[in-house]
Amino acid sequence: MNQAPVAVFDSGVGGLTVVNALRRELPDENILYLGDTARVPYGGKTQRTIERYSEEISRMLVGEGAKMIVVACNTASALALPHLREILSVDVEGVIAPGVRAALATTRSGHIAIMGTKATIGSGAYERALCEARSDIQVTSVPCPLLVPLIEEGLLEDEVTDMVLSRYLAPLRESGADTLVLGCTHYPLLARAISRCVGEKLTLVDSAANCAHAVAETLNRNGLRASSSQSGKLRLGFTDPPDRFLEVAGRVLGLDTTGAELRHVPPLD
Amino acid sequence: MNQAPVAVFDSGVGGLTVVNALRRELPDENILYLGDTARVPYGGKTQRTIERYSEEISRMLVGEGAKMIVVACNTASALALPHLREILSVDVEGVIAPGVRAALATTRSGHIAIMGTKATIGSGAYERALCEARSDIQVTSVPCPLLVPLIEEGLLEDEVTDMVLSRYLAPLRESGADTLVLGCTHYPLLARAISRCVGEKLTLVDSAANCAHAVAETLNRNGLRASSSQSGKLRLGFTDPPDRFLEVAGRVLGLDTTGAELRHVPPLD
Numbered sequence: 153m154n155q156a157p158v159a160v161f162d163s164g165v166g167g168l169t170v171v172n173a174l175r176r177e178l179p180d181e182n183i184l185y186l187g188d189t190a191r192v193p194y195g196g197k198t199q200r201t202i203e204r205y206s207e208e209i210s211r212m213l214v215g216e217g218a219k220m221i222v223v224a225c226n227t228a229s230a231l232a233l234p235h236l237r238e239i240l241s242v243d244v245e246g247v248i249a250p251g252v253r254a255a256l257a258t259t260r261s262g263h264i265a266i267m268g269t270k271a272t273i274g275s276g277a278y279e280r281a282l283c284e285a286r287s288d289i290q291v292t293s294v295p296c297p298l299l300v301p302l303i304e305e306g307l308l309e310d311e312v313t314d315m316v317l318s319r320y321l322a323p324l325r326e327s328g329a330d331t332l333v334l335g336c337t338h339y340p341l342l343a344r345a346i347s348r349c350v351g352e353k354l355t356l357v358d359s360a361a362n363c364a365h366a367v368a369e370t371l372n373r374n375g376l377r378a379s380s381s382q383s384g385k386l387r388l389g390f391t392d393p394p395d396r397f398l399e400v401a402g403r404v405l406g407l408d409t410t411g412a413e414l415r416h417v418p419p420l421d
Numbered sequence: 422m423n424q425a426p427v428a429v430f431d432s433g434v435g436g437l438t439v440v441n442a443l444r445r446e447l448p449d450e451n452i453l454y455l456g457d458t459a460r461v462p463y464g465g466k467t468q469r470t471i472e473r474y475s476e477e478i479s480r481m482l483v484g485e486g487a488k489m490i491v492v493a494c495n496t497a498s499a500l501a502l503p504h505l506r507e508i509l510s511v512d513v514e515g516v517i518a519p520g521v522r523a524a525l526a527t528t529r530s531g532h533i534a535i536m537g538t539k540a541t542i543g544s545g546a547y548e549r550a551l552c553e554a555r556s557d558i559q560v561t562s563v564p565c566p567l568l569v570p571l572i573e574e575g576l577l578e579d580e581v582t583d584m585v586l587s588r589y590l591a592p593l594r595e596s597g598a599d600t601l602v603l604g605c606t607h608y609p610l611l612a613r614a615i616s617r618c619v620g621e622k623l624t625l626v627d628s629a630a631n632c633a634h635a636v637a638e639t640l641n642r643n644g645l646r647a648s649s650s651q652s653g654k655l656r657l658g659f660t661d662p663p664d665r666f667l668e669v670a671g672r673v674l675g676l677d678t679t680g681a682e683l684r685h686v687p688p689l690d
Binding site: 189190191196197198200201297298301302304305311312315316319391392393395419 | 458459460465466467469470566567570571573574580581584585588660661662664688
């Protein structure tokens with residue numbers, strides 16, 4: 153039994169979709185969330201920069217007693233996970249492997265589409281993981297660079313968003329893919345608009361629930377689960393003061409975001 | 422005579438529009454440019470964060486011998502200029518005051534519209550400066566949060582950009598405003614699309630040329646002009662490795678961007 157927090161980080165508010173899944177799967181665990189809104193978005197930046205930001209944040213969270221790090225950001229999972237696993241003393245779970253497992257469990261045609269930021273798609277992390285798991289799988293990757301800015305603007309139901317989605321995703325309708333991985337933790341907030349765009353031929357898969365399962369398994373395996381004598385606390389921190397959209401996201405996800413704090417991430421030496 | 426560089430910074434590539442104007446106005450000056458692409462965009466972030474980023478960059482540039490700092494970013498000019506002037510030993514010029522002078526010289530109706538990022542518009546910096554200069558002036562402010570992401574995506578001529586512009590700007594056509602200030606150094610890259618959207622009723626004004634005049638005046642006043650025996654050099658640095666869009670921007674602006682370097686901005690103590 154271990155009351156130390158599970159720490160979760162993302163470039164912004166998108167990782168709250170993972171927090172939501174963790175709260176359902178592990179209601180007794182204390183959760184410490186860090187959204188790097190002062191440097192959001194990560195999706196257009198390079199591996200070097202994303203590794204540095206991820207390391208700074210993870211070292212801070214481990215320094216505050218985190219018993220495990222959850223990288224609730226596909227861009228950082230795609231580009232910084234090996235680096236974090238090399239340098240950190242605690243377990244690190246990302247969102248790519250759980251998303252891959254969910255996609256493989258869903259597809260019947262064996263053709264899976266992935267949508268993500270430019271950095272996530274450019275990393276090839278999903279293709280590699282899917283093909284390692286099943287060599288006969290066909291993958292179509294779709295970089296969607298404008299979605300995070302549109303979501304951070306709160307345009308969840310909007311004709312501009314629909315037009316951008318249509319440009320990115322309409323070609324998938326006739327592609328033969330039957331499964332669409334929401335390869336960015338922001339995208340579940342657009343699930344309705346995405347479903348409207350791709351129609352019923354594709355099943356949407358997000359990694360949040362599968363990521364929460366993976367975290368539970370890791371904690372169980374290491375004997376690190378919290379005692380169930382009290383319900384877990386959620387502590388939210390952001391590197392730029394939270395704005396109106398945090399409320400919107402909180403409402404969509406059913407999370408109380410009123411106590412969110414401003415945090416400073418110490419740079420590496 | 423002083424061969425020390427004039428240092429120019431922006432959150433990304435937008436400030437190159439100011440570099441372009443400086444090269445025309447002051448061809449003998451060495452210019453040192455820093456684009457903070459690892460933390461772009463600034464426009465949705467808060468004053469506290471923008472002041473910190475601006476201070477870190479300015480201290481680095483002054484440490485490298487800059488004889489003057491040009492804040493070629495409207496968001497940082499709107500929110501961090503007083504702070505920078507307080508802490509730095511060299512002159513600091515921003516883009517707001519030059520844009521205001523250009524707008525006042527252009528308007529006949531006395532009604533000026535400003536487009537900018539959420540942070541720039543929210544700061545009220547343009548309204549204050551315009552009303553201080555001429556109390557009878559009428560100002561309409563239009564926050565345009567999606568334009569920097571669209572421009573950084575290279576969608577300079579695109580129906581999505583046109584739709585977003587139309588939403589932001591179409592109401593201006595019948596407003597009585599006759600002058601439209603491009604209150605973000607990225608926006609001159611969209612000048613054609615913006616003109617198409619607002620029609621001929623509004624004259625577009627950008628601060629780049631006026632900012633370059635102001636820099637020349639300051640250097641002259643302080644006896645800091647470079648000798649004209651050789652043409653000035655341009656050194657470009659970015660905090661995230663430069664990508665394809667830097668080339669696009671360079672081509673649009675006629676700047677050679679091939680020697681751009683990756684730079685690290687030291688954090689404050």
